[in-house]
Amino acid sequence: MKNILEVRDLQVAYGAIQAIKGIDLHIREGEMVALIGANGAGKTTTLKTLAGLLSPVAGQITFDGKAHAAIKSYDLIRQGLALVPEGRGIFPKLTVYENLEMGAFSRTDGKDAIQADIERMFGIFPRLKERAFQLAGTMSGGEQQMLAISRALMGRPKLLLLDEPSMGLAPIIVQKIFETIVEVVKGGVTLLLVEQNARLALQTCQRAYVIDGGRIALEGQASDLLHNEQVQKAYLGE
Amino acid sequence: MEGNFDILLQQVLNGLVLGSIYALVALGYTMVYGIIGLINFAHGEVVMVGAMVTISVLSMLAGMGFAPGILTLLLAIMVAAAVCMLMAQGMEKFAYRPLRKAPRLTPLILAIGISIALQNLAMMIWGRGYKTFPEVVETRPIEVFGATVTNVQMSIMIISVVIMLGLWLLVDKTRLGKAMRATAQNQEVAGLMGININRVISATFLIGAGLGAIAGVMRAVNYGQADAYMGLLLGLKAFSAAVLGGIGNLFGAMAGGLLLGLIESLAAGYTGHLTGGFLGANYQDIFAFAVLILVLLFRPNGLMGERQADRA
Numbered sequence: 001m002k003n004i005l006e007v008r009d010l011q012v013a014y015g016a017i018q019a020i021k022g023i024d025l026h027i028r029e030g031e032m033v034a035l036i037g038a039n040g041a042g043k044t045t046t047l048k049t050l051a052g053l054l055s056p057v058a059g060q061i062t063f064d065g066k067a068h069a070a071i072k073s074y075d076l077i078r079q080g081l082a083l084v085p086e087g088r089g090i091f092p093k094l095t096v097y098e099n100l101e102m103g104a105f106s107r108t109d110g111k112d113a114i115q116a117d118i119e120r121m122f123g124i125f126p127r128l129k130e131r132a133f134q135l136a137g138t139m140s141g142g143e144q145q146m147l148a149i150s151r152a153l154m155g156r157p158k159l160l161l162l163d164e165p166s167m168g169l170a171p172i173i174v175q176k177i178f179e180t181i182v183e184v185v186k187g188g189v190t191l192l193l194v195e196q197n198a199r200l201a202l203q204t205c206q207r208a209y210v211i212d213g214g215r216i217a218l219e220g221q222a223s224d225l226l227h228n229e230q231v232q233k234a235y236l237g238e
Numbered sequence: 239m240e241g242n243f244d245i246l247l248q249q250v251l252n253g254l255v256l257g258s259i260y261a262l263v264a265l266g267y268t269m270v271y272g273i274i275g276l277i278n279f280a281h282g283e284v285v286m287v288g289a290m291v292t293i294s295v296l297s298m299l300a301g302m303g304f305a306p307g308i309l310t311l312l313l314a315i316m317v318a319a320a321v322c323m324l325m326a327q328g329m330e331k332f333a334y335r336p337l338r339k340a341p342r343l344t345p346l347i348l349a350i351g352i353s354i355a356l357q358n359l360a361m362m363i364w365g366r367g368y369k370t371f372p373e374v375v376e377t378r379p380i381e382v383f384g385a386t387v388t389n390v391q392m393s394i395m396i397i398s399v400v401i402m403l404g405l406w407l408l409v410d411k412t413r414l415g416k417a418m419r420a421t422a423q424n425q426e427v428a429g430l431m432g433i434n435i436n437r438v439i440s441a442t443f444l445i446g447a448g449l450g451a452i453a454g455v456m457r458a459v460n461y462g463q464a465d466a467y468m469g470l471l472l473g474l475k476a477f478s479a480a481v482l483g484g485i486g487n488l489f490g491a492m493a494g495g496l497l498l499g500l501i502e503s504l505a506a507g508y509t510g511h512l513t514g515g516f517l518g519a520n521y522q523d524i525f526a527f528a529v530l531i532l533v534l535l536f537r538p539n540g541l542m543g544e545r546q547a548d549r550a
Contacts, residue, residue, distance in 0.1 A: 053426060074430075075432070083430055090427075094423070
């Protein structure tokens with residue numbers, strides 16, 4: 001399988017503070033890869049940079065064979081890269097339905113195809129169908145997360161970046177959302193998952209990177225990392 | 239009692255004409271605030287330029303032998319609207335855009351600076367005195383239940399309503415409108431959806447400037463004159479109207495504008511009577527600001543606003 005994403009020596013800074021000090025990673029098409037690490041390790045910064053919300057100070061990103069830097073940030077979704085941001089970022093004063101439509105804003109394949117995809121999302125998350133014409137801001141955190149993921153999928157991405165989908169949600173909802181993520185990925189989407197819940201992330205994904213202090217500290221098969229003593233001590237609380 | 243009713247109706251009609259103009263200007267303030275959180279204090283000057291350019295173009299056209307009439311007026315308004323839109327776009331691109339991530343106060347002060355600069359520039363171009371708006375269409379009185387409005391005033395109200403309906407359709411139904419609403423709610427995520435937010439913000443300024451130009455012409459036609467300072471008071475009043483309705487809210491700006499027009503007109507008509515002649519109709523201007531103060535004291539989010547106007 002070819003790499004859909006390649007990152008070489010990526011460095012990102014907020015003013016004088018360097019948050020990402022040079023990371024390398026790659027994701028093959030169809031893979032599920034986790035990026036785990038402590039608070040402030042640089043997980044969200046990495047995802048934001050990949051999604052074009054932050055500009056790197058050094059390093060190269062290649063997405064789907066193209067130089068990432070040459071793609072305008074708002075064109076990334078057209079090229080097939082979608083981010084579900086930390087804190088979900090739904091549009092609170094648009095309805096659920098309109099939020100899904102916004103997800104398809106970049107598409108040019110016509111209303112019918114978009115409508116069919118909205119129905120597909122309603123099939124995956126029936127709760128969204130019940131609340132289709134409700135303002136998104138009035139929904140619970142779990143429902144908003146379902147909406148945020150569905151909205152990202154409406155853009156028909158090749159690579160989906162998920163930032164902390166479990167944040168602030170009840171365990172039973174988290175379980176449902178992760179089951180759905182796995183299902184969706186089997187349908188042909190590549191996934192890069194950022195999670196604080198390292199156990200869940202390692203159980204869900206095939207490979208993982210452990211980021212610490214803006215650098216990749218460890219990488220490998222998720223199942224190996226799950227049994228790695230260092231990982232267990234630092235991130236799994238064993 | 240019938241005479242009293244006539245006076246009341248007359249004041250209400252005057253108020254609606256005035257209010258239509260306020261509403262169109264207020265929309266420019268509120269749309270820009272809604273999308274980038276900036277109170278564009280230079281908007282009043284855009285309105286003024288709209289009026290002044292229209293007057294200049296009309297006299298130019300008259301010099302070229304164009305007969306006065308609706309078409310000539312429309313042509314002049316189109317030129318003026320284009321000038322205003324170009325100005326607003328320049329402002330956004332070269333002044334406000336570089337400051338988008340700066341502290342809120344910085345672009346606000348810049349807006350005030352642009353406003354002063356434009357006022358003085360207009361004074362250099364058109365002089366200090368007022369310019370008379372040429373009578374391009376014949377003014378005829380229309381009797382409405384004992385009160386009188388002119389055909390021009392009637393047109394102002396009707397055109398305003400049509401424009402506001404059009405704007406509502408644009409924002410509610412079109413692709414641009416959806417992009418505008420999404421950008422207003424969360425710029426970063428709007429970008430993730432594939433929206434070019436710079437273009438959306440630019441479009442918002444353009445629409446606001448177009449509405450402002452038309453409002454400027456309406457105001458000049460209604461009073462028969464315009465001057466380089468007209469944007470200041472009109473802008474502040476329209477801003478008050480936007481705050482009254484709830485800044486950032488389109489319907490708020492429409493309702494706030496109409497309401498403010500009514501308040502002013504009724505106050506002007508009745509203060510003399512109510513204060514036994516102590517205060518006269520020339521105190522009309524204080525009411526807009528009295529309303530602004532009261533709204534800020536008792537309902538800072540305005541009548542329809544959800545967002546706090548606390549970001550200056």
